[in-house]
Amino acid sequence: MNAAGYGFGRENSLTAPLKSEIGWPDRLFEVLKTSGIRQVGYVPDAGHARLIERCKADPDILDVVLTTEEEGIALAAGAWLGGQRAALLMQSSGVGNCINMLSLIRTCRFPMLMLVTMRGEWEEFNPWQVPMGSIVEPTLKLCDAHVSRVETPEKVADTVQAAVQLAFGDDRACAVLLSQKLIGAKVWVK
Amino acid sequence: MLERRAAMATLLANRRDDLFLVPGLGSTTWDAVAAGDDDRNFYLWGAMGGAVMIGLGLALAQPKLRVAVITGDGEMLMGMGSLATVGVQQPANLAIVVFDNGYYGETGMQASHTRGGVDLLEVARGCGIERILDVQDEAGLRELAGLIGTCDRTLFARVAIAADDPPRVLPIRDGVEIKDRVRRAVEAAG
Ligand SMILES: Cc1ncc(C[n+]2csc(CCOP(=O)(O)OP(=O)(O)O)c2C)c(N)n1
Numbered sequence: 001m002n003a004a005g006y007g008f009g010r011e012n013s014l015t016a017p018l019k020s021e022i023g024w025p026d027r028l029f030e031v032l033k034t035s036g037i038r039q040v041g042y043v044p045d046a047g048h049a050r051l052i053e054r055c056k057a058d059p060d061i062l063d064v065v066l067t068t069e070e071e072g073i074a075l076a077a078g079a080w081l082g083g084q085r086a087a088l089l090m091q092s093s094g095v096g097n098c099i100n101m102l103s104l105i106r107t108c109r110f111p112m113l114m115l116v117t118m119r120g121e122w123e124e125f126n127p128w129q130v131p132m133g134s135i136v137e138p139t140l141k142l143c144d145a146h147v148s149r150v151e152t153p154e155k156v157a158d159t160v161q162a163a164v165q166l167a168f169g170d171d172r173a174c175a176v177l178l179s180q181k182l183i184g185a186k187v188w189v190k
Numbered sequence: 191m192l193e194r195r196a197a198m199a200t201l202l203a204n205r206r207d208d209l210f211l212v213p214g215l216g217s218t219t220w221d222a223v224a225a226g227d228d229d230r231n232f233y234l235w236g237a238m239g240g241a242v243m244i245g246l247g248l249a250l251a252q253p254k255l256r257v258a259v260i261t262g263d264g265e266m267l268m269g270m271g272s273l274a275t276v277g278v279q280q281p282a283n284l285a286i287v288v289f290d291n292g293y294y295g296e297t298g299m300q301a302s303h304t305r306g307g308v309d310l311l312e313v314a315r316g317c318g319i320e321r322i323l324d325v326q327d328e329a330g331l332r333e334l335a336g337l338i339g340t341c342d343r344t345l346f347a348r349v350a351i352a353a354d355d356p357p358r359v360l361p362i363r364d365g366v367e368i369k370d371r372v373r374r375a376v377e378a379a380g
């Protein structure tokens with residue numbers, strides 16, 4: 001829930017009923033909950049829509065909407081200074097916005113959990129997503145982040161759990177790349 | 191115009207036990223250590239544009255502590271979007287102070303956007319931060335020093351700083367140690 005206690009107009013999930021079926025975003029949310037994640041930074045993203053909705057509806061999780069993804073790196077560092085665990089949700093294009101700020105994570109050995117929905121790699125209609133999507137993995141590795149990738153819904157929770165363990169156990173950056181296959185092709189013409 | 195070292199010393203003169211400081215990279219970090227090394231200072235040697243977000247993460251994690259971000263105009267300009275992010279969260283325990291000398295001092299005194307007509311007070315106001323202070327003299331500085339410890343809303347202050355370049359005073363450089371010191375201080379204070 002937002003610190004100031006207000007949502008954003010019509011899509012305010014505090015008033016909108018949550019869809020009832022349990023999918024991978026719900027299981028992922030449970031992992032964040034049981035891992036004690038208390039702040040979640042995000043730039044709105046279609047692939048993370050359900051997870052964001054769950055975070056916003058939870059009174060124990062502060063949802064922090066960001067103007068750019070690098071803000072979420074600095075936010076997580078600040079949260080950790082204050083003893084709280086944080087996570088950053090973004091799409092693959094956002095990884096490019098984080099590069100210099102990841103220096104903070106490496107130099108100070110902050111734990112940093114990043115959940116990245118992939119674009120530009122499978123049934124991508126928009127060629128503008130391809131350049132960044134295709135270099136996400138090597139880029140993150142060059143930034144000293146551990147990278148794991150999930151292609152199927154049943155592996156999401158375990159993979160994120162392992163990333164949590166590594167990020168907060170080894171005080172380092174860990175990214176989970178959520179394949180575009182999990183999210184499905186974006187519908188462009190409705 | 192106020193002299194930067196004296197201004198920082200005034201702001202920290204009667205520092206409350208629960209006041210944590212995030213100075214921006216470069217000059218404001220040197221100002222902070224010149225005013226007296228302190229475990230509650232999260233010195234920055236990099237992460238340009240991230241100071242406000244680090245302060246926000248800490249302020250949200252520890253609502254009972256006070257957090258002051260004291261940074262340069264150049265550093266603030268790089269993270270201007272974070273003022274929008276703060277405007278949504280409205281943490282009551284966060285004060286953002288910009289030492290505005292109109293230059294990028296650390297890199298050799300090149301003119302900054304604030305010399306070119308950009309008004310950071312208007313930016314902060316436009317981001318929904320209600321408590322705004324324009325500090326031009328000693329009296330204003332003393333008012334700000336009090337408010338940093340007591341204000342019940344997010345505060346944004348611009349301090350008119352003379353464009354000089356005092357001799358460097360350098361804090362510790364080891365990021366892990368800087369982080370661990372602050373975390374221990376938070377535990378002790380919280
Ligand atoms: C991403 C990035 N770009 C550029 C720099 C170089 N740099 C270091 S400090 C600084 C600006 C400092 O200006 P300001 O925040 O106004 O501080 P002042 O020294 O004027 O008080 C810059 C551009 C950097 N460290 N990181």
Ligand SMILES: [Mg+2]
Binds near residue numbers: 264289290292302
């Ligand atoms: Mg400056």
